[in-house]
Amino acid sequence: MKTNTYLLILLIIFSVCNSVHAQTQKLVFSPHWLPQAQFAGYYVAEEMGFYKEAGIEVEIIHPSASVNAMHFLQSGQADIISLFLVTGLDNRFKGVDLVNIAQFSHNSALMFVAKKTSNINTLKDFKGKKVGIWRSGFEEIPKALIHEHQLEVNWVPILSTVNLFLLGGIDVMTVMWYNEYNQIYLSGLNEDELSTFFLSDYGYNIPEDGMYVLQNTLNEKNDALKAFVEASIKGWQYAAKNRDFTLDVVIERMRQANIPSNKAHQKWMLEKVLELQEPIGQTNLEKPDFDQVHAILKGQYPQSPDIIFEDFFRPIR
């Protein structure tokens, strides 16, 4: 009788564990930067329990100054990360076996900004000027645009802040519309004091945030990844409809991560990021966009074979 009881208990425990294992698969997701409204949809999906509803357990981790999201992916600390398209493809050129499973952003937020006082009104005025550009990630696209226009500019690599631009150390700054552009505004420069050059207006409307996994992971956790993407879309849709709530969630995440935060900036960011994703729920990467980025990057990797679109973009939905 006693032996039977133990057996029964063991059986129950085993079956419960098994079913949990079968039903809720764990995924670790890392966005490609620190907590901010750029990733609001994922926080909302987690906060609202959309991931749990989809039968997955998602842990969101964030990169730091010393460790980036690519590192998380390669080291296996993260199953899925978000990256700019250009960064994703760049890493593919570098030999990382990653694939894009969903393209969330459909537009470019990249832009140049200059103070009107420096008399820069057209792209041609960039000639001979000091142009700030981030060291990490996606400098290829702005550089491609400037190169296309055959302008000699003095590129100044920047780590992260807009202070050098504010203090007049550089004439032009490469910024994200949803982020640094507003940081400049929130540092006291008025919009009418700035000249802006959206890369999308010059034929470089290259989509940005997309979801990347290693080929292996795609094979192993296909269902979970699909559930993650679906639930994330749901998160973004909910965020679009409940912006105040979303902002509170974002600010709280930033506070927990000890990152300076203010509502004014995050509100701006949320609005712009949502605009860039329009239509929300469409996660296809368009081939022409891929081709354009491929062409831009190809120059840096003349020895590498071409990357096939269908190998790179493996839509999960």
Added chain:
Amino acid sequence: MKRNTLSFRIISNILLITSTLFVLIFSVYYFYARNTISEASKVNAIQLAENIEARIEQELQPLEKVPQMLSATIEMGFFHEDSLIHVLQTIVRNNPSIYGACMAFEPHFFEQKGLYFMPYAYRGADGIFSAYLGSETYEYYYMDWYQIPAMLRTPYWSEPYYDEGGGNILMATYAVPVYSNRDNKRVFAGIATIDISLDKLTDLVSSVSIFETGYAFMITRNGVAVTHPDKSMIMNKSIFSNAEEWGAPLLRQIGRELQRGESKFRSYNLPGKEKRWIYYTNLISTRWSIAVVYPEREMYASLTKMNRLVILLFIAGLLLLVLLITKIVNRLASPLVKFAEAARLIAKGNFETPLPEVKTKDEMLELRQAFVQMQEQLTLYIENLKKTTSEKEKIESELRIASDIQLSMIPHSFPPFPDLPQVDLYASLKSAKEVGGDLYDFFLIDSDKFCFAIGDVSGKGVPASLFMAVTRTLLRSIADRHKTPDAIMKVLNKSLALNNDSCMFVTFFLGILNLKNGELFYSNAGHNPPLYIARNGETNFMEMGTSIPLGLNEEYDYSCMSAQMMPGDKIFAYTDGVSEAENATHEFYGEKRLQACIAKNYEANTREIIDLMTHEIDQYVDGYMQSDDITMLTLVYNGQKGKN
């Protein structure tokens, strides 16, 4: 207090005037106090801000000298690059305010040192530590603290940041470009920095308080809060992000002014918040800004408190004033009530009513004296009045008796001689006063001669009535002896004129009718001529000639006139009370109206004529008080046939 009392009126007037004065004075005081406080607060705020500014500069400026000196000594070639780490350690050790110091060189500045060369010394938990920094993950020359002064070639105070150790210490870095001589050329070598904790500075700013909740805050060049009473603001929010969140463009404007290095004292209103005053100024070294803010309400809080006190005091004072005035007025006016009570009693006839005692020598005393005098006068007057009234009553009763006597002298039973059908007569006398001066009389002298008379004594009242009585008495006695009217008149005149010191007189008409043949002899002494009413209705005033009244001239001879009366003829005799009856407009009734009235009613009998006339005159005067006696007499001669 009753609304119609003297005290109420006095107090309400005083209250009104006092309150108006108070409002006036209070307004002026309030206006000036407000201005003074506003001015004093402004000075206070400016002083506070400038005091902090000075103290912060006092802290920072000596620290700025450290990397500047380091830069200068490096440029002069004092130190070998390998000794720098010791120099930096010494710097940190000797400057408690400095948490870390570094000398970061340009990439590949020393060939043997490679890409990165950045000796760094820092204050740790248990001493001074040092390290060489710079790696693929820490490319220091892209950091703001390096890149900005390197590109701008000027010293640079970084934006504040939390220390890497996670100690939650707010730090800032001061970075100075360093040059070196190479091949006799001055080349840019790198950046020398010190890291300092801002705790001391933020404590300094946070310690400032002005009024109840007024405070000071410090913001960076980018407008980010370094200190703020609301801790969630620090390093999170900027003056510009708050301007966005609160929808307050004014805040953004202030932020931009701060960035331009402007100092200003001004007020501002944020949406949904109370009005505040702010003074802001710039730190020369860091170009951070310091501001002192306080709500306007609090600036005036002391004034509001004072106002409350003043108003309370005023109300209390007013109440006290009301109480005192009520007491004073009541004390002063209380005799008035007693006087009023006394006056009521006096009015009821109690002249001995005791008067309230007045101890003051003022108007109240005068009033009392007036009352005393009034009481005395009233007593006296009433006594006199009583006396005169009783005398008057006596006289009046005597006069009534006199009147009765007078009237009893005159025959007043009609028809007078029922046995004498030849003649009929009716007469009436209505005195204007108790006793009158009119008279009429008739009597038989002998069996055939019928004497009748009417008269009017000058003046009225008792003297006239006495004179009338005398006249009547004399007439009767004289008529016994003399048988013609002129003779009777002459004697009567003589008798009346004799010893007539008071110069009284009487108009008089006397007729003697022969009952047998209707022959009428008559004589007149200044009396109104009677109307002769012929039986055919012809009515005429009788012929009289001129004559004077009786009693004026004792020698006067009165003429005798005659007329033949036919049976049915009438004579209507009257005194001037009839013809001179006055209505309200002082118009006399007049002889014409008299004649017309009689003519119209010539067929009426003796009594009817007089009744008609009486009625006619009553109607004419319409209640207007008559001053003269009204006497009428009608006589009709019926002839001998009446005898049968």
